[in-house]
Amino acid sequence: MSQPLSAEQLLGAWRRMVTIREFEERLHREMPKGMIPGFTHLYSGQEAVAVGVCDTLELDDVIVSTHRGHGHCLAKGCEVKPMMQEIYGRAGGLCGGKGGSMHIADFSKGMLGANGIVGGGPPLATGAALAFRNLGNRRVSVSFGGDGSSNQGTVLEAMNMAVVLKVPTLFVYENNGYSENTAAEYAIGAKDLAERCAAFGMPAETGDGTDFFDVYERTQRAVERARNGEGPSSLVFTCTRFFGHFEGDPQKYRAADEVETFRQTMDCLRKFRERVTAEGWLEESALQQVHEEVLALIEEAVEEAMAAPLPDLSTLTTDVYTSY
């Protein structure tokens, strides 16, 4: 097969995927130390979806994310250090420590926010796309959502609305098999999620969420349609999460060897690495070097975040209309 992306693009994709993986693996190790407040949902295992999708987008295209948002943030270009500070609740965080893991946003990168409400995002992405349509630019919006989110009324309404208004948006579903501890198999009555999306009157397809190239190519086609004014699409990517629903989840609902097996068979980083080296598109040494740079950056980010100043208490009442 001919090389689908330049070496530079491929190395960039690798950097982003490895950054997400190592960011999350590190958080997983840091969580038990008790310095990271609140609920944290890790994205490990799903990297190819975030990066495969976001790599088809321009800086001024926008995404709307979920509670499991670190991967989407990093893929859309959020910086590691201010993200880490946000997760640690520090003043230098992307939201000044007011948001936390579940509410990281960086509007300068077209990242309109992780969202603690399952199904909160898709209507917003539909609205973003309406703005782009009316403003007459060629920007697109993407909402990410899990298999579980596909059952939320707001999401179904947004899909229909997007079709009716014919706006340039993509509904990306990451089917990692579970919503919390309930299987997608159980909760999605239609079984085939893409078929259900198609029933709204838009193109919908299922891809391999562990294969960066599959994600990239399918998304690229859908983005092209959207930019050309042909309306929304849905993409369902099958994938898995390597950690629990949230950090601290004992995961009794998963068979004892499930995660280990998936780490062997569904690791999108390994697949990418094997593919690009086997095809001769990238050198192993280049991949390795990026990996080491990423590890160093994350090490610095964690150390800096832990030492970073807390938000000033005066910020409690800023950024909100208040006089009480």
Place this chain on the structure above:
Amino acid sequence: MPVMSYREALTDAYRLAMRKDPRVCILGEDVAGGAGASGQRNIGGIFGPWPDFLPEFGEQRMIDTPISESAIVGTAVGAALCGLRPVAEIMFSDFLGLCLDQIWNQAAKFRYMFGGQTHCPVVIRVNTGAGMSAGSQHSQTGYGMMTNIPGLKVVVPASAADVKGLVMTAIDDPDPVIIFDHKALFTDKGEVPEGEFYLPFGEAELVREGDDCTIVAISRMVKFSQKAADALEKDGITVDLVNPRTLSPLDEETILESVEHTGRLVVVDESNPRCSAATDIAALVASKGFASLKAPIELVTAPHTPPPFAPNLERAYLPGPKDIEAAVRRTLKGRTT
């Protein structure tokens, strides 16, 4: 009397209610847990209140639902109209936004709007409150808004005993009831009567008696007010501490009688202040107990902002014992009687 945690009291109350009445069922996300998954079924609920409910009561009564809050509540409401006594669980009270119509325009109105033809014996159970750095969308309360809805009963248990007695009453109640269980209280322990135990709605608990000031505190704020009262007592200041237990119906009498005795009022609520339970209680006393008041009413609430994530900001957001103590002292400033 047995001592149990707030969570254990939840388990105890719902288990007893389900054993007693086969019409009672629980619907919600992951309430039994593990549906369709490769590992264990029967996980026992997100904050763990339903251990082994699935084997005991079966799938027809422990109903795992998709993530569909509006349909969860609506389904429970419809079932309540047709012979069941359903409990709909909404994982965080912040998610009430997604199912508000089914509560506000449907369940709460049916008895009145249909001219008394029907009751709607549904219970909505939500986990509520700040204190876990859960951020702006997982830390709010919402009982103020719910109290604004006619036809809906609003329950705010402050202790393990409250949980048990109020849950059992809620399930037997013919009208829609929403119960706000405070997630930062789940491991707090207290004495809880054994067996069936009912606390009537609209009857406040006088947690502590004193002479100088009345504190009305909601949910977790009862615990914080106890600490404040302990500190004040060292200076010879004693308070009446009133736990309303239910905001709708509200025990106006106990509050007014207490203020008549003390002449001063501090209302403590971790919710945002505007149009809140706190302002409602303050308005009650200002309008019906004005003659008893010797000092302006003090409100101790969160600021009018969303709950912030960073723990230091969240601590500043939440009222604490010190804020309550200071408010009581303000009501006593320059007192002559």
